Amino acid sequence: MTAPKFTTGQRVRIADRTPPVHHRVPSYAKGQVGIIERVCGMHGEPEKFIRGDGIPAQRLYRVTIPQTELWKPYDGTASDILEIEIFEHWLEPAE
Amino acid sequence: MTGHDHSRTFQADHPEPTSDAARIGLALRELLIEAGHYTVDEEQVVIAAMQGASPENGAKIVARAWIDPAYRERLLRNGGKALEEAGFDIAPYEFTVMENTGDIHNVIVCTLCSCYPRSLLGMSPAWYKSKSYRSRVVREPRKVLAEFGVKLNEDVDVRVHDSTAELRYMVLPQRPAGTDGWSEEKLASLVTRDSLIGTQRDLRVRCRS
Numbered sequence: 001m002t003a004p005k006f007t008t009g010q011r012v013r014i015a016d017r018t019p020p021v022h023h024r025v026p027s028y029a030k031g032q033v034g035i036i037e038r039v040c041g042m043h044g045e046p047e048k049f050i051r052g053d054g055i056p057a058q059r060l061y062r063v064t065i066p067q068t069e070l071w072k073p074y075d076g077t078a079s080d081i082l083e084i085e086i087f088e089h090w091l092e093p094a095e
Numbered sequence: 096m097t098g099h100d101h102s103r104t105f106q107a108d109h110p111e112p113t114s115d116a117a118r119i120g121l122a123l124r125e126l127l128i129e130a131g132h133y134t135v136d137e138e139q140v141v142i143a144a145m146q147g148a149s150p151e152n153g154a155k156i157v158a159r160a161w162i163d164p165a166y167r168e169r170l171l172r173n174g175g176k177a178l179e180e181a182g183f184d185i186a187p188y189e190f191t192v193m194e195n196t197g198d199i200h201n202v203i204v205c206t207l208c209s210c211y212p213r214s215l216l217g218m219s220p221a222w223y224k225s226k227s228y229r230s231r232v233v234r235e236p237r238k239v240l241a242e243f244g245v246k247l248n249e250d251v252d253v254r255v256h257d258s259t260a261e262l263r264y265m266v267l268p269q270r271p272a273g274t275d276g277w278s279e280e281k282l283a284s285l286v287t288r289d290s291l292i293g294t295q296r297d298l299r300v301r302c303r304s
Contacts, residue, residue: 024259043261079252085260
């Protein structure tokens with residue numbers, strides 16, 4: 001089990017890409033910046049699974065994104081949030 | 096049964112398949128069994144477990160957390176372990192519990208498909224799988240919640256949890272007032288399926304004779 005690349009509270013950007021295989025990142029979250037809410041376990045990576053390359057485990061995280069960043073206009077308050085599970089290879093450090 | 100140790104359908108009371116998708120599903124099942132990936136007996140164990148699952152399981156966990164602060168703490172920190180303590184197991188998924196408070200309301204969705212802690216809570220409601228709920232509750236959660244009868248003031252934060260990968264969620268609703276000294280069993284009877292998803296906030300204290 002490899003050490004997690006990111007820690008709780010760290011700012012991260014979710015990659016904006018669309019591989020031509022099954023993947024578990026909804027389009028609304030692509031390119032968004034959020035905060036690591038928690039570091040989860042290692043799980044099979046869906047993109048490689050679908051190509052039949054085996055299922056190398058990847059670190060999973062929960063990422064918090066303010067709703068007002070995701071949707072413009074957003075009908076709610078500035079403290080409303082969305083939390084989503086993202087695999088490590090979809091994340092990069094954000095400023 | 097000769098040659099084959101498995102019946103044509105998953106369950107004897109299932110009707111014969113009529114759609115292509117159902118036929119493909121059954122053919123795939125036959126191939127997996129013939130190739131030795133699993134046995135009919137193993138399949139029946141899983142089906143029985145799924146049929147035994149219901150929101151009542153979640154209600155028991157909630158009632159225990161209301162009564163036992165140390166259990167509540169463990170449940171929020173490591174849902175899977177706390178679930179095992181209560182005699183349940185949803186491996187390989189990570190069981191994750193989100194607590195409602197006076198100023199936080201949680202709601203669960205799976206925008207990509209319809210992930211749900213099925214082996215614990217049973218089948219998800221039809222609306223949970225609808226495109227309308229899945230697309231709207233992330234975009235306009237307050238409006239969707241209001242349609243479910245959950246009216247939230249601005250001092251309550253909404254937290255939408257999109258179940259996109261390997262975690263499975265349950266909301267820990269607030270314990271209703273007027274239930275001091277109630278038994279765990281009686282408390283569990285107050286908890287509804289929708290309150291475990293977050294489309295209900297206030298639990299009603301029903302009078303029971």
